[in-house]
Amino acid sequence: MAQSAVPATGTSGITPISAKALAPWAVFFGILMLVLLYFVGAEQGATALISGEGVHEWVHDGRHLLGFPCH
């Protein structure tokens, strides 16, 4: 509440979420989302957790058109 950066007269009237309340969500879901992005963007390209070419070939067009380096 004691955030001086929030103007009392503002039309938004939004109280910021405390960093403490946000941290567990940010860590868990942040990592989960980054893992998803890794599988779309880089798995079986520069590095591979799963052997073979299946993941790379399946997301091949998406990887190119989303702008990731593909091969």
Added chain:
Amino acid sequence: MNSISVRALLVRGMLAGLIAGALALAVAYFLGESQVDAAIALEEAHSHDHGGGEELVSRTMQATGGLATGVLVFGVAAGGIAALVSCYALGRIGDFGPRATASLIAGAALLTVYVVPFLKYPANPPAVGNPDTIGKRTALFFLMVALSVLLAVAAVIIGKRLAPRLGNWNASIAAAAGFILLIGLAYAFLPSFDEVGKGFPAGLLWEFRLSTLAVQATLWSTFGIVFGYLTERLLTPGAPAATTRTASAVG
């Protein structure tokens, strides 16, 4: 007075990301696929190491189910991360309501996660790029994304610190100028790759790169609009009865 639920914002961010991904998928399919096909045709005309009957995934599946998987998963994941960022930004970055905050975050994401890295390491169609350098190119691309995001966060923090002394306008200019200067230095000192084959048509390369930009621009602008709409309904007291109803409808 409005305590924001992280869960409610996260669910809305991923939903907005899914919708944004669907529109981006349409752009990728109708605008980009013909260029991917043209590039693959050129690749196969020159060498035959990709051809033959031993394809793991058929071209048809790559261009439909595969493309959809890639773009939709990207949309949901990017939407989730953007929602977490907006959880922190709401009420902190200034006197912006939920819609303005969503637009600012979407615009910043397009710029820092895509446009800035793209100007140094642009997207390449099939047949362009040396397979031997994929490790280095991937590492440098993600380094450029990380650098761009971190410098943008630093620019926002510094801009806010300078604002009381310089005023909002001049503080924003100073922060943006610092960001551009440091990104320019990174452009100048990080290694570049010129791996476009001599025979590869310049027009096709340009069109492919524009298509990837269109895909990302569609994704982030849709995300900004949809997420802004959903969070406005959730958080604005002026919208009567929206809070509980959307929460039960979406969550």
